[in-house]
Amino acid sequence: MASSADVDLDEVYSFALDLGKTAGKILDDGWRARCSGGGSNKTIEKDSAVDIVTQTDEDVEAFIKQQITDRFPTHKFIGEETYAKGSSKDYLIGDEPTWCVDPLDGTVNYTHIFPMFCVSIAFIVKGEPVVGVINAPFLNHTFSACRGKGAWLNNTQRLPLINNPIPPMPADAPKGCVFSCEWGKDRKDKPDGNLHRKIESFLNMAGEIGGRDGKGGMVHGVRSLGSATLDLAYVAMGAFDIWWEGGCWEWDVAAGVCIVKEAGGLVTTANPPENPLTARIEEARLGSRLYLAIRPAGDAPSESAREGQERTVREVWRRVRQLDYSRPGA
Ligand code: IPD
Ligand code: CA
Numbered sequence: 001m002a003s004s005a006d007v008d009l010d011e012v013y014s015f016a017l018d019l020g021k022t023a024g025k026i027l028d029d030g031w032r033a034r035c036s037g038g039g040s041n042k043t044i045e046k047d048s049a050v051d052i053v054t055q056t057d058e059d060v061e062a063f064i065k066q067q068i069t070d071r072f073p074t075h076k077f078i079g080e081e082t083y084a085k086g087s088s089k090d091y092l093i094g095d096e097p098t099w100c101v102d103p104l105d106g107t108v109n110y111t112h113i114f115p116m117f118c119v120s121i122a123f124i125v126k127g128e129p130v131v132g133v134i135n136a137p138f139l140n141h142t143f144s145a146c147r148g149k150g151a152w153l154n155n156t157q158r159l160p161l162i163n164n165p166i167p168p169m170p171a172d173a174p175k176g177c178v179f180s181c182e183w184g185k186d187r188k189d190k191p192d193g194n195l196h197r198k199i200e201s202f203l204n205m206a207g208e209i210g211g212r213d214g215k216g217g218m219v220h221g222v223r224s225l226g227s228a229t230l231d232l233a234y235v236a237m238g239a240f241d242i243w244w245e246g247g248c249w250e251w252d253v254a255a256g257v258c259i260v261k262e263a264g265g266l267v268t269t270a271n272p273p274e275n276p277l278t279a280r281i282e283e284a285r286l287g288s289r290l291y292l293a294i295r296p297a298g299d300a301p302s303e304s305a306r307e308g309q310e311r312t313v314r315e316v317w318r319r320v321r322q323l324d325y326s327r328p329g330a
Helices: 009-035 055-071 080-085 107-112 194-206 228-237 250-263 305-317
Strands: 043-045 052-054 076-079 098-105 118-125 128-136 141-146 151-153 157-159 178-181 221-223 242-246 266-268 290-294
Touching: 009 055, 009 107, 009 118, 009 128, 009 141, 052 055, 052 107, 055 076, 055 080, 055 098, 055 118, 076 080, 076 250, 080 098, 080 250, 098 107, 098 228, 098 250, 118 228, 118 250, 128 228, 128 250, 141 228, 141 250, 151 250, 157 250, 178 194, 178 228, 194 221, 194 242, 228 242, 228 250, 228 290, 242 305, 250 266, 250 290, 266 305, 290 305
Parallel strands: 076 098, 178 221, 178 242
Antiparallel strands: 043 052, 098 118, 118 128, 128 141, 141 151, 151 157, 242 290, 266 290
């Protein structure tokens, strides 16, 4: 195995950008072939009827893995489909240089030809995503970042898109914010289970001010794209102010976390601590399956950008429920 000292990040970044483009093209060819009567829409269920894999997921992951192994034979590789075939649900990312790949995020969208699907490629050193590339071929969008080099749309537009100046967080956030969240794959209809807690949280964020026993957040809009990866890309872009989600895995978020952080956003845990108004705001742990992301913000006369982001985190925590997605090793 390679050590982090051997890594040339510029080389890794330019390789990942090319790889994202080529893998995105395979996804693109797949849905186009289906439109003209070729290709296959066959899906296989994994953990449930909404947790599916297509032949395209498998083909793209095999392609990406081969490309990485040929170029960087000493790097570790973790991909959604290879991982799903194993029996363990442990968190496997350590200090060594590691590629963490979702060959097709938004698989349900892909099968329905809803454009919110993408390939997501992250390179991780010492547990931290330092390169992220997300290619959404239907939209012709590539989001990317490399530590210290900022975050980019199609390699030309710096993220966030509005950056001169970057708007501060709204003074009464979450009011005025676009709130992005996911229904996810845990559909167990259990009283007070994850699904019920998520819906209660959505209601709190959306409800009118003064409603929901003081928890109504009156957000500007609620969005659910069906791709955790693209949710994070739009947080980096500044289009989404807040993303709150539990249940997704490291390959769903690793590239997006790198891109959000390079754009100036904040990523912490979805689960509210005991004292949401005073608790220390820690960085999200990659394997935790619980994420809350806040968009890049600018300074306001009364508070710094970071203070505005932290205020928003606390206002979200005050309204959302704890979720349970525990797993070994995280
Ligand atoms: C899923 C999507 C979805 C999120 C799930 C993910 P997939 O990935 O990102 O938005 O809620 O947790 O597993 O199955 O489309 O690759
Ligand atoms: Ca995924």
